[in-house]
Amino acid sequence: MSRQPILQQYxxxxxxxxFRSNEGYDTVAKSTALDNAFIKKTLHPFCAYDAxxxxxxxxxxxxALYPEALVSxxxxxxxLVIGRSVFVGADFTGxxxxxxxxxxxxxxxxxxxxIKEPARLFGLxxxxxxxxxxxxxxxxxxxxxxxxxxxxxxxxQWLSRIGxxxxxxxxxxxxxxxxLSTKRKVYxxxxxxxxxxxxxxxxxxxxxxxxxxxxxxxxxGFLTYSHEPQSKKHIHVMFxxxxxxxxxxxxxEKDYIFDLAQQRILQLDWQEGAHAYLDFAWEHLDxxxxxxxxxxxxxxxxxxxxxxxxxxxxTYYELCALYEVEKGRLERCEQNPAGVWQVLQQYxxxxxxxNRARLRELREVLFRLENAALKDQGLPAxxxxxxxxxxxxxxxxxxxxxxxxxxxxxxxxxxxxxxxxAFVAKVYQELSGYPELFGFLMRSVLGYKQVVKPLFExxxxxxxxxxxxxxxxxxxxxxxxQVAPLALRNPFFMTATREKVHELFARExxxxxxxxxxxxxxxxxDAMSGYADExxxxxxxxxxxxxxxxxxxxxxxxxxITLLEEKPQTFIGELDLESREKLAHIxxxxxxxxxxxxxxxxxxxxxxxxxxxxxxQQLIVHLLERPVKQDSFPLVALVFYQADSHGxxxxxxxxxxxxxxxxxxxxxxxxxxxxxxxxxMFFTGKYISPGYRHALKGLLLENKGRRLxxxxxxxxxxxxxxxxxxxxxxxxxxxTSSPFMKLFQRKSTALLSxxxxxxxxxxxxxxxxxPASVPVSPEAQGGGEVAEQPRPEPTQQVExxxxxKLMLEWQQNQSDTSASDEKPASDDGAVAE
Numbered sequence: 001m002s003r004q005p006i007l008q009q010y011x012x013x014x015x016x017x018x019f020r021s022n023e024g025y026d027t028v029a030k031s032t033a034l035d036n037a038f039i040k041k042t043l044h045p046f047c048a049y050d051a052x053x054x055x056x057x058x059x060x061x062x063x064a065l066y067p068e069a070l071v072s073x074x075x076x077x078x079x080l081v082i083g084r085s086v087f088v089g090a091d092f093t094g095x096x097x098x099x100x101x102x103x104x105x106x107x108x109x110x111x112x113x114x115i116k117e118p119a120r121l122f123g124l125x126x127x128x129x130x131x132x133x134x135x136x137x138x139x140x141x142x143x144x145x146x147x148x149x150x151x152x153x154x155x156x157q158w159l160s161r162i163g164x165x166x167x168x169x170x171x172x173x174x175x176x177x178x179x180l181s182t183k184r185k186v187y188x189x190x191x192x193x194x195x196x197x198x199x200x201x202x203x204x205x206x207x208x209x210x211x212x213x214x215x216x217x218x219x220x221g222f223l224t225y226s227h228e229p230q231s232k233k234h235i236h237v238m239f240x241x242x243x244x245x246x247x248x249x250x251x252x253e254k255d256y257i258f259d260l261a262q263q264r265i266l267q268l269d270w271q272e273g274a275h276a277y278l279d280f281a282w283e284h285l286d287x288x289x290x291x292x293x294x295x296x297x298x299x300x301x302x303x304x305x306x307x308x309x310x311x312x313x314x315t316y317y318e319l320c321a322l323y324e325v326e327k328g329r330l331e332r333c334e335q336n337p338a339g340v341w342q343v344l345q346q347y348x349x350x351x352x353x354x355n356r357a358r359l360r361e362l363r364e365v366l367f368r369l370e371n372a373a374l375k376d377q378g379l380p381a382x383x384x385x386x387x388x389x390x391x392x393x394x395x396x397x398x399x400x401x402x403x404x405x406x407x408x409x410x411x412x413x414x415x416x417x418x419x420x421x422a423f424v425a426k427v428y429q430e431l432s433g434y435p436e437l438f439g440f441l442m443r444s445v446l447g448y449k450q451v452v453k454p455l456f457e458x459x460x461x462x463x464x465x466x467x468x469x470x471x472x473x474x475x476x477x478x479x480x481x482q483v484a485p486l487a488l489r490n491p492f493f494m495t496a497t498r499e500k501v502h503e504l505f506a507r508e509x510x511x512x513x514x515x516x517x518x519x520x521x522x523x524x525x526d527a528m529s530g531y532a533d534e535x536x537x538x539x540x541x542x543x544x545x546x547x548x549x550x551x552x553x554x555x556x557x558x559x560x561i562t563l564l565e566e567k568p569q570t571f572i573g574e575l576d577l578e579s580r581e582k583l584a585h586i587x588x589x590x591x592x593x594x595x596x597x598x599x600x601x602x603x604x605x606x607x608x609x610x611x612x613x614x615x616x617q618q619l620i621v622h623l624l625e626r627p628v629k630q631d632s633f634p635l636v637a638l639v640f641y642q643a644d645s646h647g648x649x650x651x652x653x654x655x656x657x658x659x660x661x662x663x664x665x666x667x668x669x670x671x672x673x674x675x676x677x678x679x680x681m682f683f684t685g686k687y688i689s690p691g692y693r694h695a696l697k698g699l700l701l702e703n704k705g706r707r708l709x710x711x712x713x714x715x716x717x718x719x720x721x722x723x724x725x726x727x728x729x730x731x732x733x734x735x736t737s738s739p740f741m742k743l744f745q746r747k748s749t750a751l752l753s754x755x756x757x758x759x760x761x762x763x764x765x766x767x768x769x770x771p772a773s774v775p776v777s778p779e780a781q782g783g784g785e786v787a788e789q790p791r792p793e794p795t796q797q798v799e800x801x802x803x804x805k806l807m808l809e810w811q812q813n814q815s816d817t818s819a820s821d822e823k824p825a826s827d828d829g830a831v832a833e
Contacts, residue, residue, distance in 0.1 A: 004107040005141035007031040009039060010131045011047035011101040013091045018137055025098075029137045034105060042075050049085040049099035050227035052194040052241055063089055067198030071103075072121055073221030073234035078108035080115070084127040102127045104145065115217040116292075119149035122206035155207050155285045162200050163191060163260055169285075170278040171270055173211055174313070175256040179236045180216055181311045184254045186237045187229045189245050191261040198225045201239035208237075210291055211281040213298050215310040229255075276317040276332075280324070297323050297358075301347065304354035318343040326362055333369065337380065341366065341387030349394035356395070363391055371407055379414055382426040393434050400440050408441055409455065416454050428459055432479075439483030446486045457492045464500045470514055473500050474521050481528055488531045498535050502542055512556050515543045519563055537571060540564060544579040549586070550622055557590035581612070589619060598634035600681060601641035601651075610643075617641075627664045633675050636660060651682070653695035669699075670716065677722040687724045697728055705736030 010029040017026025019040065025047075027039055049069055060066070066087035073081055083103035091098040104124075106114060114120040124147045152158040159169055175186045190197040190204070201224040212220060221234040228244035229251045242261040251257065257266035284290040298319050302310055309315060321340050325333050333340045344366065348359050370380060370388065380388075385408075392404050408431070415424040431438045445455045467473050477497055480487040487493050501518070508514040518539060522532035540563060547560075564571075564583070572580065592598060605613045617639045624632055624639075640656035660672045673696065676682050682692050700707055700717070708714045708729065717729050 003110060003143065005031075005033075005143055006107070006110070006145060007034045007105040007141055008139050009034060009043055009103045009105070010128065010139065011044070011103070012088070012131065013096070013098040014131075014133065015092060023093075028131050028133070029135075029139045031139045031141050033141065038075075038077075043081065043083075043103050043105075045232070046071050046073075046081070046083060046103070047085065047101040049087060049101070051087050051097070051099075052227060054194065061089070063087060065193075065195050067195045067225045069198070069223060069225040070122075070202055071221075071223045071235075074111075074219055075105075075234070078111070080106040080108075080111040082106065082114070082121060082124060086127075086129050088129055100129045100131070102129070104142075111218065112214070115214060116295075118206050118209045119151070120145065120147045122151075122202055122209070123147040123149050150203070151206055151210075151288075152203070153286070158203070159207070162204070163263075164204070166282055168258075168260075168265070170275060170282060171265060171268055172258060173208060173278055173281060174270060174275070175258070175268060176208055176220075176237055177212065177216060177313045177316075179256065180219055181308070181313070182254075184256060185229075185231060185235070185252075186256045186258065187245060187251060188237065188239050188258045189242050189261045190239065191242065194241060197242065198239065201225065205237065205239075207285070210288060211285070213310075213316055214295050215299075215302070215307070219307075219311065277313075277320040280320045294320070294323050297326070300355055300358055302353065304352050305350065306352060318346070322347075322359075322362055325366065326358075330369070333366070337366075337370070338383040338387050341384060341391055345387055345391035345394050348391055366391075367403070367407075371403075374407070374410060374414070379411065379418070379420060379423060382423055382430075385411065385427050386430050389430055389434060389437070393437060400437055405437075405441050405444055409445065409451065412455055413451065416458075425462070435479075435483050442480075442484040443486060446484060446490065452490075456487070456490070457496075460487075460493060460496060464496055467500065467504070470501065470504045470508070470518065473497065473504060474518065477528075478521075478525070481525065488528060494531060494534070498538055501535060501539065505539060505542055506546060511543060511547055512552070512559060515539060515563065516559060537567075540567070540571075541575065541579065544575065544582055547582065549582065549589075549619055552589075552619075552623075554589075554592075554623055557586050560586050561590045585612075585616060585619070588616065589623075592620070592635065592638075598638070601638050602643075602681075604638060605641065605643070613641075613643075624663075628660060628668060630668070630671055630675070633672055636672070637679070637681065650689075650691060653689075653692045654698060657695055657699050666713075673725075674720055677720055677725055688722075688728070693724075693728060696725070697732060700729065700732040701736070705732055708733050708736065 008031055009027055011025070011027050013023070013025050014028045015023050017024070017028050018030065019036070020026045027044070027047075030039060051066060055066060063086075069085040071081070071083045071085070075081060081103055083101060085099055085101040088098055088100045090096065124145055126146050156166075159165070164172070172186075172188075175184075178184065179186050188201070188204075190200050192200065205222055205224060209217065209220070220236055222237040223232070223235050224239050225241075226238050226244075227241050228249045229238065229240050231250050231252075232238070245251065245257060245259045245262075245264075253267065256268055257264065259266070280294070281291065284294075298316065301319060301322075302315070321332050321343055324331075325340060344359065344363060347353060348356060348363065353359075367388070370384070374380065388404075392398075392401060408427070412424055412427060415421075415427065431441060442456065445451050463476060464473070467476065477488075480493065505511065505514055505518075519536060522528060522536060525532065543560075543563075572583070575583065588604070598604075605616070608616065620635055620639050624635060628636065636656060636659065637651065640652040640659070642650055642652060657669065657672075661669045664672075676692070682689055684690070687693075688696065707717060718726060720726065720729075
C-alpha cells in the first residue's frame with residue numbers, strides 16, 4: 001500500500017491569492033488536495049511574522065540576520081504541520097516589507113515518521129522563501145522531505161554554552177512535559193543576538209524534544225520565534241524576543257516563564273529532590289539510543305492506555321524505575337523495593353493495557369531478586385509483601401504461582417522463627433484479602449504436617465481469640481469452608497471453633513435467637529454436615545442448660561421443639577437430669593401454645609409432683625397476656641389447680657377469682673364465672689364444688705353484696721345458666737337484705753295473721769263510728785233560707801290493697817322460686833333451662 005503524500009502551502013503578500021482577487025496577504029499556492037477550509041481555519045492563524053524591533057529600527061537590509069520562525073503542531077484532525085516563516089524584505093511593489101510562510105502538512109498515518117526521528121523536524125531545510133507567480137497557484141505533493149541532522153555530540157556542553165545547567169535543563173523539561181497536561185504555556189527568552197537566539201532555540205528544542213516520550217511528541221506544538229509572548233492554540237512552547245517578557249503581553253499567571261536572558265524563572269511549581277525521569281534524561285542526554293530505547297519501552301507497555309494517562313508526567317517517572325530494573329540497574333529497587341513493586345502492580349492491574357508480557361517478565365525478575373534477598377538477608381518489609389501480592393493478583397484469572405506460595409510459606413516460617421509476630425500478623429492480614437491465593441497457601445500448609453501447627457493452628461488460634469460475636473465465628477468457619485475445606489476435618493479446628501462458639505453463646509442474652517441463627521446458618525451449608533452435627537449437638541445441650549424458661553414467650557417453646565425434633569434418642573440420653581426435666585417442661589408448654597385444646601388440669605399435671613406443678617404454673621402465669629383474654633380461661637384454671645394430699649383434684653378458688661379480677665375488668669370476672677359454670681372440673685356431681693361455692697359466695701358478698709344491689713348487675717348475675725348458682729345468688733340476696741325484710745321472711749305466717757286482724761279491726765271501726773245522717777242547721781228547720789254549704793273538692797280514686805293480700809302474693813312468689821330450683825343438672829354439671 002502506497003503512503004499518502006505530503007501536501008504544502010505558500011502564504012505571502014501578492015497581487016492576488018487563492019482566496020482574494022486583490023493585493024494583500026493570502027495563500028498564493030497550495031497542493032490541489034489541500035482543503036480550502038482547512039487552510040483558512042488551521043494554517044492561516046500560523047502564517048504570521050513580526051520582524052525584531054531592533055532590526056527594523058536600524059533598517060537592517062541583510063535578510064540573513066532576521067530570525068526564522070519554525071512552527072510545528074498537531075491539528076485537530078490528526079495531521080502534523082511543519083512550517084517556517086521568514087522575513088523577505090520588500091514585496092512586489094517594492095514599497096512594503098513582507099514575510100513568506102511555507103507549511104508542510106504531514107498525513108496522520110505518517111506522523112510517527114517525524115515524531116520518532118526529531119532530525120526530520122529540526123533538520124528540515126526544504127523550505128521556500130519566495131514564489132514565482134508565473135508558475136501558477138498549484139504546488140506538487142511530496143513523498144519525502146530531505147533533512148540533515150545537526151544535533152551536537154556533546155549536548156551538555158552545548159547547553160552550558162548558552163547558560164543552561166543541569167538544574168535549569170530539568171526545570172525546562174519538567175515545564176515542557178507538564179504543559180501538555182496542565183494547559184500551561186512555556187515562554188522562553190534566550191540571550192544573544194536575535195538571529196543567533198532563534199538558531200539556539202531550534203537546537204534547544206531538538207534536545208528537549210528528544211527527551212519527550214512519543215505520545216507527548218504527538219501532541220506537542222512549538223514556535224521558535226515570536227517578537228513577544230502570544231497565546232496560540234496548539235502551541236505549548238514559544239521562544240520570544242529578548243526583553244519582550246513583561247506584564248500585559250499575553251502571559252498569564254499560570255504560564256511558565258524562562259526569561260534566561262534576564263536570568264529569571266517564574267511561576268514554576270518546582271520541588272527540589274529526586275525526579276526519576278528528569279534525572280534519567282539528564283544522565284543519558286548524550287546517549288540518544290538509550291533515550292530512544294526507553295521511549296520504545298514506554299510505547300510498548302502503555303499500548304492501549306488512555307491519552308490523559310499517557311500525557312501524565314508521573315507515568316514516566318514510574319516507568320523509568322521499571323526500565324532501570326529491566327536493564328539491571330538495581331540501585332533504585334534496592335533503595336525502595338516496595339515502591340518498585342507498587343509501580344509494577346499498578347500497571348499490571350490496568351485492564352486498558354493491551355500488552356503486559358514485558359511487565360510479566362519484569363515481575364519474574366523482581367521476584368527472583370526477592371527470593372535471593374530472603375535467603376541472604378532477612379525478612380522483607382510488610383509493605384513490600386503487600387505490593388508483591390498485589391502484583392501477582394493484579395491480572396484476573398491468572399494462574400497462581402507455586403513459587404509465590406513457597407516464598408510466602410518461607411516468609412511466614414522465618415517470621416515465626418524470629419518472633420516477628422506483628423510482621424507475621426500483617427502478612428496474614430494481607431493474604432486474607434486474596435481468597436484464592438490464601439486458599440492455595442492454606443491447602444498447601446495443611447498438606448505438610450510439620451508446618452500445620454506454626455502456620456495454621458497458631459494463626460487460627462489468634463484469629464478466634466480476636467472475635468467477640470458469634471457472627472464473626474460463623475464467618476470464619478465459612479471462610480475456611482470456602483478456601484480450604486480440608487480445615488474442617490482438622491481436629492484442632494473442630495475443637496477450637498466449637499469451644500469459641502460455646503464461649504460466645506454463653507454470653508448471649510438472647511440465647512434462643514442465637515441458637516436459631518446458628519442452626520439456620522449450618523442448614524444452608526451442605527459441605528459442613530459432619531462438622532456441623534457435632535457442633536450443633538453441643539450447642540443444643542448448652543442451650544437447654546443455660547435457657548431460662550421464665551424468660552420465654554409462647555412461640556419460643558415451639559421453636560425449641562423444632563430445633564430438637566430430629567435429635568436421636570442418644571441425644572436425650574446424654575442430657576443431665578436438669579436438662580431432661582427442662583426439655584419435658586418445654587414439650588408440655590409447647591402443647592399449650594395458641595390456647596387450643598388445653599387438656600384438663602389432672603391430665604396436664606398427671607406426671608408431675610407438687611414442686612414441678614408449681615414451676616409449670618409459674619411459667620403459665622408469666623406467659624399469660626395482661627389483661628387476661630377469655631380464650632385464656634383454661635390456662636387460668638391450670639395456674640390455680642392443686643392436688644390435695646388425698647390425690648383429689650381441687651383449685652385455689654378464691655385466688656383464682658381474685659387473679660381474674662386483678663387482671664381484667666368486672667366484665668371479665670363475670671365472663672369467667674359464666675365459663676366456669678360449663679366446666680365439669682368445678683362441680684361435684686350436679687352441684688358447684690363446695691370450695692368454689694364458698695369462693696363465689698365470698699365474691700358476691702363483697703361490700704355487702706354490692707354486685708346484687710346494682711339493678712343491672714343483679715339481673716346479669718341472676719341469668720347465669722346454672723340452678724345451683726342461682727340458688728347461691730338468692731342465698732346471698734337474702735343474707736344481704738335489710739332487717740325489716742328479714743323479719744318478714746322469718747315470721748311470714750304470724751305476720752299474715754296480724755295483718756288480717758288489723759284489717760278486720762280497721763273495717764269494723766270505720767262502720768261503728770260513721771254518723772247515720774248529715775245534721776241540718778236551725779235555719780233550714782224553720783223554713784228559712786238555707787245557706788249554701790261549700791262543696792269538698794273531688795279526690796282521686798286510689799285502689800286499696802289490704803296488707804294481708806300483699807303477704808299472700810309474696811309467699812306465692814317464694815313457692816315458685818323453690819320449685820324452679822329443683823330442676824335436674826345436665827351431665828356436664830350445667831343446668832338446662
